[in-house]
Amino acid sequence: MIRAFAAAVLLASAFTAQALADPLPSWNEGETKTAIIDFVEATTSAEGGRFIDPSERIATFDNDGTLWAEQPAYFQLLYALDKAKEMVAADPALAEKSPNLKAAADGNMEALLADGHKGLLEVLAATHSGMTTDQFKASVDEWLATAKHPKTGRRYDDMIYKPMLELLTYLRENGYKTYIVSGGGIDFIRVFSERAYGIPPEQVVGSSIKATFVVTDDHAQTQKSAELFFIDDKEGKPVGIDHHIGRRPVIAVGNSDGDLQMLQYATRGKDNALAILLHHTDAEREWAYDRDSHIGTLDEALDEAAREGWTVIDMKEDWSAVFP
């Protein structure tokens, strides 16, 4: 009797301690939150046979639409449009030379996205090259400090998801190394990843253009060319992970078909791995889009999630807050 009482008290106090120390306060109670916490507890516990050595605790996160918003267009594209506008204003002849650069300067995104990603890539190359890596980063930093999102009026680096920040912190507190693996530009993301997410530059994997090395009497720098080096999207994500990290992730988090292969790479043929998809279902607090969206298309990956039993975050249901 006394033992039963003592056990009940212990249980209750353990329950209270856990409730007090909720690692994911912006996540509503439910299947999604439970699946995440269960996985982290199982893989960090010596008992239960699912322990993962700290060196293998690799968690990879997509960026656009997973850690920060991506509507009405990828924020890096909005940066490129602003830069294109500056470039065309400074040298109007550019508009005649490149219809895509003109479309960018005019903010005509439909024209840019019409031809697959070709127009987009041309504008990205034009606005992301011909300078040193340091100069590019300074330009992005300046833009982030002043540019405002067209719908919310917030700074772009304020449009990050509070529940995801909690998840990143929770994972790191449990010995997970958190990486960004993004289709976006590696140098672009590195400008704000540490201050926004606590993810240092060496843990950012992304798309990139070729760089060259330039040395003078005063400095030695890398210079960004206009030639693509690597596209870290779809099949490119597992390849980029393998190249940068050299280990397979055990947690992979994404929100679109561009993340499908990364989630497969983390989980296929393995029992002890967690794939998470963020489904944008919240038209009120954020945006609602999936299969038919041009930006962040979520179609095949949603089907695969159902087949494979991946964890799908329903933004509207699962998150009590969206932005900080």
Next chain:
Amino acid sequence: MIRAFAAAVLLASAFTAQALADPLPSWNEGETKTAIIDFVEATTSAEGGRFIDPSERIATFDNDGTLWAEQPAYFQLLYALDKAKEMVAADPALAEKSPNLKAAADGNMEALLADGHKGLLEVLAATHSGMTTDQFKASVDEWLATAKHPKTGRRYDDMIYKPMLELLTYLRENGYKTYIVSGGGIDFIRVFSERAYGIPPEQVVGSSIKATFVVTDDHAQTQKSAELFFIDDKEGKPVGIDHHIGRRPVIAVGNSDGDLQMLQYATRGKDNALAILLHHTDAEREWAYDRDSHIGTLDEALDEAAREGWTVIDMKEDWSAVFP
């Protein structure tokens, strides 16, 4: 008088403590050892104006000829020769199709090195592709466990430099993050970097061939193609560092002209950075070679070291031990 005595006692005990805790016991006392310890102490001390934030304490090390030996040929080439021999034995028609593969199978290194690096690259491609990354790593692991160095009869991963292991440990104990930045293959080095040097796979930068992503019902893997992706040598080293780490090193260590640009990248235009060159001067315990060597040519970088005041390790004079 009493104060002077107390000061002398303090000084003596501090001296004793430091002597007891020599972080680099295989390094002889002298300019080289002093330069290294002075730099580490200055950059980790709040006083003196040379403090470097732990996040920026990046130290990059070349591998071949810097962390392990590279004579009579790069060890990865010796792996490729052994594999070429196996391949030609299994399928003799290969020898007719590829004179370079035949030269490799015959151990005819002169023929392989005659035409710049072309023959070598062909043999590397043939022996490093057409398998998954996991299969390749398993093959290297097996080879390392059995292959012996032709001169010393040691395992290749025993031919690592004891003083460099001490330096790596000393740097990590002082908050430095240690990286390998090698012209050698990234997947090859990752097989042994953690157990040999304490450097995890995600801190290895190297040359690589293109990979593709292959997914089946049972597994998802990367597959190595025969096409070059990136050569992490000479001008490629700063580019590779920038791509993988996204920060400039403050310590860079190499031994050949292939490391010149990495050392420039770390130090040019900066007061608070350390460039170290290992000069192979010890024909008795290891090898003596520099300007005229085909492997690990040290010519331009030696001149630059003299001009720039870089720290040059004289293996014979500065190291009391070479191998563990």
